Amino acid sequence: MGGRKYIQYLKMRWITILLVQGICISLGLALLVGSVFHYFFMLANWIYFTVFILSAFIFLYFRPLWKINETEVVRYLDNHFPQLEDSCALLLRSSDGLSVLESLQVSKIFPQLPKNQVIIGSGKKLAIGLGCLVVGISSLLAFYNIPARSLPISSPRQAKSSHQQQIENVLPQVANYTLTIIPPVYTSKVSRSQKQFYVKAEVGAKVKWNLKTNKSIGAFYVIFNDTEKLKLNAVKGDSTQWAFSRKIEKQGFYQLELDGVKSDLYPIDIIPDLPVSIKIIRPKSQTTIDIGQAQQIDLSAILTDDYGIAEAFISATMASGKGESVSFTEKKLHFNAIFNRQRNLTLNKHIDLKNLGMKPGDELYFFIHAKDNKGQQSRSDVYSVSIVDTAELMSMAGMTSGVNLVPEYFRSERQIILDAEKLLAEKDKLSIAAFKTRSNDLGVDQKLLRLRYGQFLGEENETQIGGDHDEHDHDGHEEPNQKFGDVQAIMDKYAHKHDIAEDATFFEPAIKTQLKAVLNEMWKAELNLRTYKPQDALPFAYKALRLLKDLQQKSRAYVAKTTVKTTALKAEKRLTGELDKITDPRQNLQFEVKDQVKDELRLLLTLLNNHQNGKPFSANEKALLQIGEKQVIAAAVSHPESYLAALKSLRKLNNQTFPAAKDLNIVSRAIYTIIGKSAAKPQAGTTGSNQKLSNHYFNYLKKY
Numbered sequence: 294m295g296g297r298k299y300i301q302y303l304k305m306r307w308i309t310i311l312l313v314q315g316i317c318i319s320l321g322l323a324l325l326v327g328s329v330f331h332y333f334f335m336l337a338n339w340i341y342f343t344v345f346i347l348s349a350f351i352f353l354y355f356r357p358l359w360k361i362n363e364t365e366v367v368r369y370l371d372n373h374f375p376q377l378e379d380s381c382a383l384l385l386r387s388s389d390g391l392s393v394l395e396s397l398q399v400s401k402i403f404p405q406l407p408k409n410q411v412i413i414g415s416g417k418k419l420a421i422g423l424g425c426l427v428v429g430i431s432s433l434l435a436f437y438n439i440p441a442r443s444l445p446i447s448s449p450r451q452a453k454s455s456h457q458q459q460i461e462n463v464l465p466q467v468a469n470y471t472l473t474i475i476p477p478v479y480t481s482k483v484s485r486s487q488k489q490f491y492v493k494a495e496v497g498a499k500v501k502w503n504l505k506t507n508k509s510i511g512a513f514y515v516i517f518n519d520t521e522k523l524k525l526n527a528v529k530g531d532s533t534q535w536a537f538s539r540k541i542e543k544q545g546f547y548q549l550e551l552d553g554v555k556s557d558l559y560p561i562d563i564i565p566d567l568p569v570s571i572k573i574i575r576p577k578s579q580t581t582i583d584i585g586q587a588q589q590i591d592l593s594a595i596l597t598d599d600y601g602i603a604e605a606f607i608s609a610t611m612a613s614g615k616g617e618s619v620s621f622t623e624k625k626l627h628f629n630a631i632f633n634r635q636r637n638l639t640l641n642k643h644i645d646l647k648n649l650g651m652k653p654g655d656e657l658y659f660f661i662h663a664k665d666n667k668g669q670q671s672r673s674d675v676y677s678v679s680i681v682d683t684a685e686l687m688s689m690a691g692m693t694s695g696v697n698l699v700p701e702y703f704r705s706e707r708q709i710i711l712d713a714e715k716l717l718a719e720k721d722k723l724s725i726a727a728f729k730t731r732s733n734d735l736g737v738d739q740k741l742l743r744l745r746y747g748q749f750l751g752e753e754n755e756t757q758i759g760g761d762h763d764e765h766d767h768d769g770h771e772e773p774n775q776k777f778g779d780v781q782a783i784m785d786k787y788a789h790k791h792d793i794a795e796d797a798t799f800f801e802p803a804i805k806t807q808l809k810a811v812l813n814e815m816w817k818a819e820l821n822l823r824t825y826k827p828q829d830a831l832p833f834a835y836k837a838l839r840l841l842k843d844l845q846q847k848s849r850a851y852v853a854k855t856t857v858k859t860t861a862l863k864a865e866k867r868l869t870g871e872l873d874k875i876t877d878p879r880q881n882l883q884f885e886v887k888d889q890v891k892d893e894l895r896l897l898l899t900l901l902n903n904h905q906n907g908k909p910f911s912a913n914e915k916a917l918l919q920i921g922e923k924q925v926i927a928a929a930v931s932h933p934e935s936y937l938a939a940l941k942s943l944r945k946l947n948n949q950t951f952p953a954a955k956d957l958n959i960v961s962r963a964i965y966t967i968i969g970k971s972a973a974k975p976q977a978g979t980t981g982s983n984q985k986l987s988n989h990y991f992n993y994l995k996k997y
Contacts, residue, residue, distance in 0.1 A: 296384025
């Protein structure tokens, strides 16, 4: 029993050491990584917990504590302590079940059980864990004591997070304040209150300010965007309770003014309401329904909105006819769905084209129109569906002029279709044998036609439906008329000198790809004709015919008519080299610089750079600062999260005797962002001396 207790004690000690090591390592990594991410990326405190959990899982993956049992401890003792003579497993057995020799062995090894340093390297494991913990705590304290890093002006997301996390400066006269944000109805959100002057609200939200001052205030003003100034009236007679409200439609900033003392600048951020996002899953943007296919489509789309979808429908336009007699019919198709202001919807619609009144040759253009709770409308891209017109395919109209690809072969495919339809019409009058014979003959005609087209792709026999060259007659049998010693005949027997389909250069790659598709459809049609299924062969034959007609239309040559008459060239003047009458065109243009904002800002940048040493601004230089302040105010109204800090620093520079380097840097980065990158200006090319000499020689060629 004493041996079993000893092994159980070792097991618990082993687990405890690894557990302490794992906690220390995970906690140290969490503090190190979390402090780095929190300082550089302004992430919230959840990063510490996330890194701790992830580190703990990784540690348990390599050190599974649940696998440490009594058997593992016995194996460890036997491997590391030779004096135990590989007999530790006897300690786990009951004394009643041991033989005499086993009992003697137990009594022999029991006094040899190690008392100290049983788990080898335990001190090193604990030292590693504690070291990681010390490093993590040190990094946390180090980053905590380092001043907050200034964020780039051009990073709105980081600037917004800094607004939410920094402590606002409140006037000492304000004892208490509460902001209540009432979202608009379309958001379906409830009102919320906050103890913060920073406003982040939805478009159209109503914001109420309730303030209490610690003494009576004579004049209370609210200034919006440094342009609009509102005077407030006290709620009570003692002039300590103040309240006002405003509907927020656009972003900007505001500040309070109490008895001439102005507060800090507080940003106003707007949460925009985006229109409904529409993504059509099926069908494809252009769909063609061939002969034999069902004249119907299945429409599937995903709609997403930030606050809710109010309505969605399909706007369809059907085009019928051709030429100047084309007619358009518009229809509105509704989805069988209940919207109920849902934010994510998957809509499906089965559209039967026959029920819409479409017939072969017609085209359908449709898009999805959606509206959100605010009333914003959005629409998807336009999709098209066309039904192949068999009468148009069988027509020869338009094919008698222009450059024809292979007109004689094109007529043969049409004839195969006509013969197949005639065979189906006479099926009841024919015997089974006669029907099969005619169907097989049509299959042979289809094969011959396919082989003819295969020649344009470098194919050489009936086994090549795309470029297989394994069945050439190179079996080595001599022909009867082969001459003895004919070197060329011997080379022809072993050399492969034929065209290869992939290397054929008759057509462009796009036309060659479509020709391969034609051969594929012809092969399917031939297969059905050979198996006495002309009805099943017709869709493939029609598709091959349509592809061929598309090819023929692509290969036609069109010459545009023009009524422009150019001046006739004089034959005696051509190639004479007289260029003295030809001069460079000149245009006298007067450019008036109306916008000098960027020039003033560039001058302000130079001024700020010259005062990096702390030199005070003169009166004229402060006037230039005020001019730049107007431009920064305009930028802060549109993007308060990016330029509000620069506006504060610029106003500090106006009031400071010796400018601070931090404020100079903040204002400089903001002005760099406002100016942006200058567009490259075209420059006149320089002509070398050799070029000038050649021009001089050419101009005076006739004289010499």
